[in-house]
Amino acid sequence: MSARWRELAHWLRHDRRAKWLGLLSSGVALAVLPFVLDASVGRTWVRVIDLALLYTMLALGLNIVVGFAGLLDLGYIAFYAVGAYTYALLASPHFGLHLPWWVLLPAGAVLAAFFGVVLGAPTLRLRGDYLAIVTLGFGEIIRIFLNNLNAPINITNGPQGVNLIDPIDIAGVSFGRTNSLLGISFPGTHLHYYLFLVLTVLVMFVCIRLEDSRLGRAWVAIREDEIAALAMGINTRNVKLLAFAMGATFGGVAGGLFSSLQGFVSPESFVVWESITVLCMVVLGGMGHVAGVVLGALTLATLPELLRHTAAPMQQQLFGKVILDPESLRMLLFGLALILVMLLRPAGLWPSPTRRRELTSAHAPGAV
């Protein structure tokens, strides 16, 4: 049995035709996914997947900072906020500006990268817990600024947030409404899905290439031993700042996309809990491993929704009433899942080989 499986796995991995077949079939599956979900469980689920893809981009961005370079960042959601507000403020009736998305997404990315450097520069000497505290503060500062910059001059519209944000519009096809093509109607959520999917795959590609490069090795070297990295001639300052900036860039792009999808942003979307969630995705999936992080992000973004949709009806059926409301049950199970994963798979669900070695070496001595 297992021999046959191994044979199949080997064939899938090494045969050219199998590779193309696999790629083609997963491509088709991903292409029809929104329609299947829409028809079977409802449009909300397409939206859930849209958000899950945004979280995947965020997790991959944070993974560059935390996973590759080993810099613990607890304020990552601030870059998401920067991207989201850049888009929201410049493409809504709030200022009466309606700049196109192809200006705003790159602008959000650049601005987020700038803030990444702003956060990175003063924290270069900090590591571990100390860095975590400063980044946590940074994340909150951004949110509090957004919350309070409505007086004396109204810039962010404060806690009310920014409304009626223009959706992305590609060649006259607005992602804000349903469009028809060849007799098939594509609702906005579906169009966003395709765009997010393409961008997520692009981000994955970039991350995988970065990991196996001169720069990727420098990041790992800093994570392993910063002094030794410095003594090998690595400009640790620049390389760390680059990690912060690149991580922030992905966060900024994801933020702009979030604005387009929601049509509304407020500071509430960027609370500390969001930073923690994204970090959990990275840690749970497998720090430093692109595929693992994607798995972690998709799992943590969809499981709570799944629970939300099943917990109440299930209790109703079993006990005749809802004993635990889904929201608190969600948190309970979320915490439980994290504890279990950390106990049973301390390096994450799908860790990279290097990370697995780092995190399990305490239990199994290296020398064989």
Add this chain to the structure above:
Amino acid sequence: MPLLEARKISKSFGGLQALNAVSLAIEPGEIFGLIGPNGAGKTTLFNVLTGLYKPDAGAVLFNSINVTGKKANHVVEAGMARTFQNIRLFANMTAVENVMVGRHLRGRAGALGAVLRDRATLAEEAAIQKRSHELLDYVGVVRHAHALAKNLAYGDQRRLEIARALATDPKLLALDEPAAGMNATETRALRGLLERIRGDGITILLIEHDVRLVMGLCDRVAVLDYGKKIAEGAPGAVQRDPAVIEAYLGGALP
């Protein structure tokens, strides 16, 4: 003209004067030994020379460039590579990856090159791979190229650290107790390796406790005691110097 010149280096930590106006001059092509009892300030001097510490006073000139207070990565770039007393390899990277990190400095590929994998980047990666394997072969650990650094035998880890330092294309290789913890056979092999490195035109600065190794290998030796240089010269002469004997064995009772 000396390759490395230290002029009146002083460094203190709180109330402890670790180095007191220490001067050294290392000529190109020689093996220069730095010895002294424990706590004499050898490693502190080493860290000042290689840019990990800033001296309180004094100047460091390397290859006639003033590198005083320059950061460690710039000192390496100028051509002075080092190893550490307590081995500091990237433990969870393979041996060859460790050496590849050493090549970082001499490469140019950035983030864009990494993503696009253009021809120049691919060529550079191939060159890094090739050179790294050559260096592993040079120090004699190429058979462990794909083993994790932390799984290598102690002596091999020391050699790997030397290979990693050589990967930066140094003019001067500074070794902090490379023979520490080695047995006699390993020490003899290390001596062979160091002579070979010198033969290839690289100057060596050596901190070492193994007196036999220092005396047999070094062209000149300086002795530190309580942060001061108490003797300098050919190994034989230094060995007979009364100040050195006193530092190591204590003075006569009054």
